[in-house]
Amino acid sequence: MSFGGLYISISGINANKKALDTVSHNIANVNNPNYVRQGAIHAESRYSTNTITRYQMGSGVDVQQIRQIRDEFLDAKLRREMATFGYYKTKSEILNEIEVIFNEITNSGLQEVMDDFWDGWSELYKEPDSLTIRGLLHEKAVAFTTTVNHISVQLDNLQFNLNKEMLIKTEEVNSLLKEIAGLNNKIKLAEGYGPHISANDYRDERNAALDRLSELIPINYYENKYGEVTVTLNGRDLINGDYFNPIDVQLNPKGHGEIHWSDTGEPIDLKGLGELGGYIDARDKVVVEYRERLNILVGTIAKAINDVHQQGTGLDGSIGVKFFDFEDDDPAATIKVNKDLEDFNKIAAGKTGAKGDGDIAKEILGLREELLFNNYEFGKYVEPGEDGTMTIDSFYRDLILNLSLEREQARDMVLNQVMLINQIDGRRQEISSVSLDEEMANMLKYQHSYIANSRVINAIDEMIETIVNRLGIVGR
Numbered sequence: 001m002s003f004g005g006l007y008i009s010i011s012g013i014n015a016n017k018k019a020l021d022t023v024s025h026n027i028a029n030v031n032n033p034n035y036v037r038q039g040a041i042h043a044e045s046r047y048s049t050n051t052i053t054r055y056q057m058g059s060g061v062d063v064q065q066i067r068q069i070r071d072e073f074l075d076a077k078l079r080r081e082m083a084t085f086g087y088y089k090t091k092s093e094i095l096n097e098i099e100v101i102f103n104e105i106t107n108s109g110l111q112e113v114m115d116d117f118w119d120g121w122s123e124l125y126k127e128p129d130s131l132t133i134r135g136l137l138h139e140k141a142v143a144f145t146t147t148v149n150h151i152s153v154q155l156d157n158l159q160f161n162l163n164k165e166m167l168i169k170t171e172e173v174n175s176l177l178k179e180i181a182g183l184n185n186k187i188k189l190a191e192g193y194g195p196h197i198s199a200n201d202y203r204d205e206r207n208a209a210l211d212r213l214s215e216l217i218p219i220n221y222y223e224n225k226y227g228e229v230t231v232t233l234n235g236r237d238l239i240n241g242d243y244f245n246p247i248d249v250q251l252n253p254k255g256h257g258e259i260h261w262s263d264t265g266e267p268i269d270l271k272g273l274g275e276l277g278g279y280i281d282a283r284d285k286v287v288v289e290y291r292e293r294l295n296i297l298v299g300t301i302a303k304a305i306n307d308v309h310q311q312g313t314g315l316d317g318s319i320g321v322k323f324f325d326f327e328d329d330d331p332a333a334t335i336k337v338n339k340d341l342e343d344f345n346k347i348a349a350g351k352t353g354a355k356g357d358g359d360i361a362k363e364i365l366g367l368r369e370e371l372l373f374n375n376y377e378f379g380k381y382v383e384p385g386e387d388g389t390m391t392i393d394s395f396y397r398d399l400i401l402n403l404s405l406e407r408e409q410a411r412d413m414v415l416n417q418v419m420l421i422n423q424i425d426g427r428r429q430e431i432s433s434v435s436l437d438e439e440m441a442n443m444l445k446y447q448h449s450y451i452a453n454s455r456v457i458n459a460i461d462e463m464i465e466t467i468v469n470r471l472g473i474v475g476r
Helices: 004-028 072-102 110-126 131-191 200-216 274-309 359-369 392-432 436-469
Strands: 038-044 061-068 220-223 229-233 236-240 247-251 257-261
Touching: 004 038, 004 061, 004 436, 061 200, 072 131, 072 200, 072 274, 072 392, 110 131, 110 359, 110 392, 131 200, 131 229, 131 236, 131 247, 131 257, 131 274, 200 229, 200 274, 257 274, 274 359, 274 392, 359 392
Parallel strands: none
Antiparallel strands: 038 061, 220 229, 229 236, 247 257
């Protein structure tokens, strides 16, 4: 007597039990953002052949695989866009910080201080003999140098913090590389037990790590036949199997960290992508550019005023006195009002020192309208009277305008990337996220199938019981 029908129903019970377990696992992870829903893939068992009648008969169902429901093309597309998003998000945040440092949004920044400073010279021109006006000019000049010094210090602090953040992001990259390499090994070992075994939970962890890594640096990757993922940067392996090549940090003469390949020591070019690339570019290009612009502005103002002031004579007869002291290589950080001018009599308002002579004050005030800068030859100082293209005010307005436009451009890029990433992620979630309605429908389907197989077993059991215990006893 054949028990084939009994075995077939038992295989159905086992298959539906595994499917129900998978449904239960999906529902339990409904709030796990890194989880990809799983499905039990059923396939018919191999056929058996009756040796007498030679006909084939089905032997039930097997669970072929517990498979993740995901679209790897969308994963790859999302990770490519994440690198661009990470770069511009970082750049936008840094430009916003620089805007805050210059503080022109509140109308209490450097422009306001410079206006007061020029107003001080205007008032001195009107009353060149007044010690009170000279004292107010000195106070406004000190306010100007203090403001410039503060901006320079804030930019230095920002650059220092960016360097520190860059080192933190580099450590995070290396930590993710180590984690992914370890998960590669776990996946290979788990899936090595058989072709139908999938280490899905390990794969979820690895995909979450790849998502974050792609936001930090611009990676490419592919999966080999053992289930291991190989991650590359600029065509070189970061991860290959359970081996990983960490990023090495070397300090340059400025004390800033630069990333290199740990195996060869060659520098790594992130090509303006990823959060790490954003921090490096912001530190080495963005902050440096605006510090240079500030130095050019301050150095030009200080040099021009000194040249004129040294031609004048103070009320005490002093001549050749500089108005500002500063170092040529970093004027914004070092500029100070000449200590000798704490004696207000030494401030030169005129050329002769005679009462009512305000020619020097008038000439210094006129520097505000001089074309001291060339915007087509950035950073070149133009002597008064030569052919320049920008005044002091227009140069500073151009600095602030350029900062605002650059910030707006970076913010627009962030918004565009957010929209694109949300669109891709929405499609990915439609495929991979857990839907409670769908899982409940699947649960009912597998439950009914489980019950039906149980009833088949009960029917077969009754048939066997009739044959064994009742057949042939009628009439006794």
